Each structure stands twice: as C-alpha cells, then as structure tokens.
Amino acid sequence: MPSALPLADPAPADGLLPASAVLGADERTFGVYLHVPFCRVRCGYCDFNTYTSDEIRGVKQSDYAAQASLEIAAGAGILAESGLPRRPASTVFFGGGTPTLLPAGDLVRMLDAVRASFGIEPDAEVTTEANPDSVDAEYLAVLAAAGFTRVSFGMQSAVPHVLATLERTHDPARIPLVVGWARDAGLDVSLDLIYGTPGESLDDWRASLEHAIAQRPDHLSAYSLIVEDGTKLARQIKRGEVAEPDEDLQADMYELADRMLADAGYDWYEVSNWSRSVEHRSRHNLAYWRGGDWWGVGPGAHSHVGGVRWWNVKHPAAYADRVLAGVSPGAGRETLDAETRGVERVLLLARIREGIPVSSLHAPGRHAVAGLIADGLIDAKAALSGSVELTLTGRLLADGVVRRLLADD
The missing domain is CATH 1.10.10 (Arc Repressor Mutant, subunit A)
Structure with missing residues (x-):
C-alpha cells in the first residue's frame, strides 16, 4: 500500500467498529489483503510501504507470518464483537513488497490463518504477487497445493534498459519459465507491466507487449509510470539525471496496448486491466472498485468495512509490538x-x-x-x-x- 497515510482520528485500541458498519453487511463481499512489507531491492519509482533489510530494528522476516496470523485471529474477533456476521473471504490477496521473498510455507501459514479465523469460500480467488526471480517450480507447487489459485508476476518490461531504469532485478528470459511453472502447478497467471519509463520508446513498449502476450497469460495489467514525491526516481528527475515521463507518449502507449491486447483476445474491464474472459478478471480488485469490505493485514495495510476505513501503523517494529501486545495495530480511522x-x-x-x-x-x-x-x-x-x-x-x-x-x- 502507498506509504503516505491520510490524516484522520486515531484508531481505537480495541479496533471495534461502529454500528453503522454492520448495516447491509450481508449484501457486501468480504476479502482479505495481506501486506508483506519486505523487498530484496527497493525500486526507485516505488513509494509503497516496503523495507529491504532482513532484520529491521529487531524485526525478523522469519517472525512475520506469526505476527500476521495474530492480527488475522484478532480481526475475526473484532468483526464478531462489533456485530458483523461471519462472512468467509471470497478473495485473498498477498501483496507487497514481495510476498514471495518469504518461504512458501510462511505464505501457506498465513493463508491457513485466514481459513481458520475468517473462513474461505470454496471457490475463492487466492492470489499472490511475485517477482519472476523469487520463485521456482517447487515454490509455486507448494502454494497451489495449499489453495492458492492465481499468481501475479511483476514483469514490468521485457527490455533490459527499461528494467535497469526501474531497478528491477530479473532477466526477461525468466518470464516464460515462471509462467510455465505456474501453469504446471495449476495456477492462473497475471502479468503486470509498466509503461512510460524514462528512456522507453514506443518500440520498446511494443516489444514488452509482444513478449507478454506470447506467454498467453489469463490476465494483464498495464500501468503508466507515475513519479511519486519522495521517491528516488523523483529526485533523479529533479536533478535532471533522467527525463520526466512524456504524457503524450504514455497515451500512445496505452492506445497501443489496448489495440494489441484486443487483437490477442483480451478485453479491458478496468482502465488498467485486461483479461481473456470474465472468469479471469481480478475479483479481489473488482471488490475494491465496487466498494466491498476487506480486512488489510500487516504494516501500513488499509481496511474498509461498511464505510469505515482504517490503516495500520507503518513500521514493522511498531506493528509487531502492537500485535504481540494484543492491541489493534490500527493507526488512524475515518467513517465516511x-x-x-x-x-x-x-x-x-x-x-x-x-x-x-x-x-x-x-x-x-x-x-x-x-x-x-x-x-x-x-x-x-x-x-x-x-x-x-x-x-x-x-x-x-x-x-x-x-x-x-x-x-x-
């Protein structure tokens, strides 16, 4: 989730929700988002709440699954005590950061915690984001066996100089390998792309689209590069080291993506997302856009239930201190x-x-x-x-x- 948190009222220590959040709950979908705030390298364009050290002020990555599981169990209790009906999760999404920087067993442990505390619908969509260089065939098979249904690979580009500008660490040649391993495990595949990187030409973007389409993923996302204040990329642009993204070129790139994806059999269903069929749309993200309910787990994660929105403390150390003390990790809250x-x-x-x-x-x-x-x-x-x-x-x-x-x- 983005690192900047909005100003609002402090979240209550017990996390209990007002009666207004209960109204109409049976008519709303419920999902779970799990934020894994660790990355091997922090990309220059990224302003998400991520951390690159294996150990941050005494917080170990190896402890994280247990900490997240504590919040999951507490969250189910908070919803019940607030009067919300028990609704099994129809979608579960592991984002980051790089969730697959953790051992596969840790992601399985967190998913099992969701299943035990909230429940998971039999036909639920369960997704993890992954870097192409952070998984292998065995890793993906473990996830699939545990109930994951979908993996979203951060491909971003197939052009080495574009990946270098974005500070992405994988080799484009690895994309067919990871897609094949995911297919063999029975997982649906989404590829995430970014366009408009400084120095990226229209031909570069066409090459990335061709490479992505050749893998025949079930779903593709294409996001224009946005220069966020406070990022390394923003500082590089301010110093004149790299050019600012060209909005006209980005528009040309979007039109090219829409045309090429349509020709390859993909339909747009959200401004930045295309799928091979209605069944392959991201149900988790659609729930966000349609105003569903979700519980966000982890440092800086956002939640929304019945018009009440809150967000957790950002730093993993502060998050660990709170969940271990049995206190809600919520930092701020607003009722819309x-x-x-x-x-x-x-x-x-x-x-x-x-x-x-x-x-x-x-x-x-x-x-x-x-x-x-x-x-x-x-x-x-x-x-x-x-x-x-x-x-x-x-x-x-x-x-x-x-x-x-x-x-x-």
Missing part, C-alpha cells in the same frame, strides 16, 4: 459520510467496464452525460441503456470525466 461515499463510488465505478448507473448520479452529473457523449468520452449506446461507460478516449481522460460527473453545476 454519505456524500463522501457517493463521490468515491463515482471515482471507482467510472474505472470499470460496467460503469456507473446514470440514475445514481446527482442532477448536474446526469446533465453532464450529453456533453460527455458529444466529446466522445462515454459510450452513447451504453448511456441510452442507463450506464456511463468510458470510451477509449474516455479511459485516457478518466479523471476529467469524473470531475464533470461530480460537478456541482
């Missing part, structure tokens, strides 16, 4: 009012293919629809059927579309 929830609903639903029901918009937003159709930003046929769905141009200008849908007049 109806207006804020409405705004966020538009922000999130606008990104997915199904879009936003026109009827759910306030009057100025409904009045903006005609102009957005005229500007080629939303699909006219879908709008006539009652849904605001982005066109390709609209996806490129999604933030602007949202601003017009939320305008007051």
Whole structure:
C-alpha cells in the first residue's frame, strides 16, 4: 500500500467498529489483503510501504507470518464483537513488497490463518504477487497445493534498459519459465507491466507487449509510470539525471496496448486491466472498485468495512509490538459520510467496464452525460441503456470525466 497515510482520528485500541458498519453487511463481499512489507531491492519509482533489510530494528522476516496470523485471529474477533456476521473471504490477496521473498510455507501459514479465523469460500480467488526471480517450480507447487489459485508476476518490461531504469532485478528470459511453472502447478497467471519509463520508446513498449502476450497469460495489467514525491526516481528527475515521463507518449502507449491486447483476445474491464474472459478478471480488485469490505493485514495495510476505513501503523517494529501486545495495530480511522461515499463510488465505478448507473448520479452529473457523449468520452449506446461507460478516449481522460460527473453545476 502507498506509504503516505491520510490524516484522520486515531484508531481505537480495541479496533471495534461502529454500528453503522454492520448495516447491509450481508449484501457486501468480504476479502482479505495481506501486506508483506519486505523487498530484496527497493525500486526507485516505488513509494509503497516496503523495507529491504532482513532484520529491521529487531524485526525478523522469519517472525512475520506469526505476527500476521495474530492480527488475522484478532480481526475475526473484532468483526464478531462489533456485530458483523461471519462472512468467509471470497478473495485473498498477498501483496507487497514481495510476498514471495518469504518461504512458501510462511505464505501457506498465513493463508491457513485466514481459513481458520475468517473462513474461505470454496471457490475463492487466492492470489499472490511475485517477482519472476523469487520463485521456482517447487515454490509455486507448494502454494497451489495449499489453495492458492492465481499468481501475479511483476514483469514490468521485457527490455533490459527499461528494467535497469526501474531497478528491477530479473532477466526477461525468466518470464516464460515462471509462467510455465505456474501453469504446471495449476495456477492462473497475471502479468503486470509498466509503461512510460524514462528512456522507453514506443518500440520498446511494443516489444514488452509482444513478449507478454506470447506467454498467453489469463490476465494483464498495464500501468503508466507515475513519479511519486519522495521517491528516488523523483529526485533523479529533479536533478535532471533522467527525463520526466512524456504524457503524450504514455497515451500512445496505452492506445497501443489496448489495440494489441484486443487483437490477442483480451478485453479491458478496468482502465488498467485486461483479461481473456470474465472468469479471469481480478475479483479481489473488482471488490475494491465496487466498494466491498476487506480486512488489510500487516504494516501500513488499509481496511474498509461498511464505510469505515482504517490503516495500520507503518513500521514493522511498531506493528509487531502492537500485535504481540494484543492491541489493534490500527493507526488512524475515518467513517465516511454519505456524500463522501457517493463521490468515491463515482471515482471507482467510472474505472470499470460496467460503469456507473446514470440514475445514481446527482442532477448536474446526469446533465453532464450529453456533453460527455458529444466529446466522445462515454459510450452513447451504453448511456441510452442507463450506464456511463468510458470510451477509449474516455479511459485516457478518466479523471476529467469524473470531475464533470461530480460537478456541482
């Protein structure tokens, strides 16, 4: 999760949720996100809450699975004591950091803790992120045997000089190997790509897309490089050591990705995500965009239940101290009012293919629809059927579309 935490009220030490979080819980999906905050190398563009040392102020990576399991057990108790019905997780997602920097047995231990405390639906989607150089065939087979269903490899690029700029450590030639091992284990495969890296040409990006498509993954994500304040990359750009990403080139890259992926049989279902079928869409991420409930485990992890959002202390040492003491690791919390929830609903639903029901918009937003159709930003046929769905141009200008849908007049 991003390293910057918002300002809000302190989270209560007991973690209990207000009665408002219970309302409508039976109608909402429930998932679990497990943040593993360790990386072998910190990439220059990354602002996630990650740490590179094997031992951080007395916190050992080998202790982490036990600490996370304590939070999982406590979380199930907090939900029950707050009056929430027991809902088995329909999705579980291990993110980071690099989850697969831990031994496979540690990830299995955490998954077993989710199963014991929250429960997991029989057809649940269980995903881990992985670096291509952090797993082998045996590792992936262990995960699959334990109930993992999906692996998301951080491929990022197939071009060595682009990977070097991003400070990624794997060899592009390893991608076919890890995809093959995942397939042999029975896991679905997603590949994550980044475009717009300083020095990356359109031809470089085309080569990465070709390499990714050749692996026939079930799912692909393609994210434009965003320069986050405080990162090494931001400092390099400020000093003039590397060029700032070119937004026009990034737009060309997005259009190329959409065209090549469509030609290869992939459909977009969220601005940055494509899949081979509806069944291969990321159910966990869709739950985020649709406003579902999830419990976030680990340092800096965010959670959301029934309009209540909270986040954990960031540092692994502070996190360990709290969970070992039986105290909620929550650092801050906010209860969203109806207006804020409405705004966020538009922000999130606008990104997915199904879009936003026109009827759910306030009057100025409904009045903006005609102009957005005229500007080629939303699909006219879908709008006539009652849904605001982005066109390709609209996806490129999604933030602007949202601003017009939320305008007051």
